[in-house]
Amino acid sequence: MKENVNYATIPKKKNNWWKEVKRNKDCYLLLLPYMSVFTLFTVIPVLASIGLSFTYFNLLEPPQWRGWLNYIRLFLDDDVFLIAVKNTLVFAFVTGPISYFACLIFAWLINELPPKLRAFMTLVFYAPSISGSAFVIWKYILSGDMYGLLNSTLMKWGILTEPVQWLTNPLYNMKFIIVVQLWLSLGASFLAFIAGLQSIDKSMYEAGAIDGIRNRWQELWFITLPSMKPQLMFGAVMQIAASFGVSSICMELAGFPSTNYSARTVVTHIYDFGTVRYEMGYASAIATVLFVAMIITRNIIGKLLKTD
């Protein structure tokens, strides 16, 4: 304890690095349990995957060193990858931002409701994310035969004369996957925003009213958003991970592989090579490229929000 007080006032210098470490040993002790499990089950596997991206690895024989060959093949020799990139960019730069703002707007609107109703509406909006597989119900709704709920309804109303293959026709399938992805996307960011709104000091609104804030829009812009920057950044990272990583929903709804690869994303491409073709080295190279793209996006958003 005494040490803490003594050194607290000394400005940080490069040469007393070790003293800094010793002074903060409590911090390292608090980090120890989490970081040891994290290193074992996340850091090592991620580093191993990046390492494997420079090899040929079919899961049966030991990996063989390939240098940059996987990356060269990926950028110069893989046409399906281009489709995957195009679809992933749609998710990343259309679906991602839309669902980010939807999370924010709905969290804010729900926060305006009286408490009982607020808890209920939070459940309604979050419920699609609760189950890992509830989105499969959309297969029944969008089914391509006359038993599909959408087809049979449109035929009953006379809009269609014969059933449409909503999920296998390349003209429509991405559009419906986007709808389902948006339906699913009020997840972690949304709940973090709800919790963030609960954490804002209510007296700031009273002070704001005295300072001339007249309506709820001004309140949102001048008080609410600036006070929940950490949550906004958290939400952005979660949205990046979710929208760059869209995969199981594409495979489940559009089939795998989808018609002419029309619903292929980067992660379904990874799945194809890693799980179906046993080319783990190549799959890891794709994952590494995706990883870099996500980090760049995250850093840009961090700059925009001026936080981390």
Add this chain to the structure above:
Amino acid sequence: MGKKNKLNRSTAGDVCIFIVLALFGSFMALPLVYAIVQALKPLEEIFIFPPRFFVRRPTLENFGTLFQLTGNLWVPFSRYVFNSLFVSVVSTIGHVIFASMAAYPLAKYNFPGKNFIFNIVVMSLLFTPEVTEIPRYMVLAKTGMINSYWALLLPPLAMPLGLYLMRQFMSQIPDSVLEAAKIDGASIHQTLWRIVMPAVKPAWLTLIIFAFQSIWNRTGMAYIYVEQYKVLPTILRQLTQSSNIARAGVAAASTVLLMIPPIIIFVITQSNVIETMSYSGMKD
């Protein structure tokens, strides 16, 4: 508490908000209602033409079939229920404790390596989990944890999401509050458990939902091959994924059943998130 803050609020705006939420709320809810309805449909109604949204003769037949199927398993069905609940509850509690302990120094202290540690945790959220599965399996195999509870319990303890969430909320606590505690002679542990954790109650209540739900939905199929350690999602998938179309109702029933525990956890924690008026008294 009960009375709503009416500052800067117009009635017209309240009505608009209500309409918007009702509209989008029904879009969110209808597919799930359809899933529940499907689970209540008898076999002949699932294949009726034209298909109906609502059920005419609701029945628990599908749930009955599900329990019948589970009655013939090698280990009693209750064993899978126990495994799932045990793993989910223990890992969730452990994760919230581990993540909170690690988040506090990262949010409020300056020490060598802090930024490095924080950055790798956040960056790890962005690495595709599909390719790390194989190396993770190798780690579990090397440490002899395959086919044991450890393979299910241990990895979720250090999910990166929890640390990031807790760190973000803790960083909002005014420094003056923590300084005051330090001057009063509180240790880092006392400050964490007595001051920081109560202040970020909405954060860890929310984390309980995330953690429970993601652990509950994990199948662990890659790590567990012996029956006595398998969990509910694994066994229900095995029973209903026989690609038999006549099992459509049973599959819907099992989806609905699997959603119940996370919803219970959600209702308990979320009503508390909304009750708490966290550190409204703390000012910088």
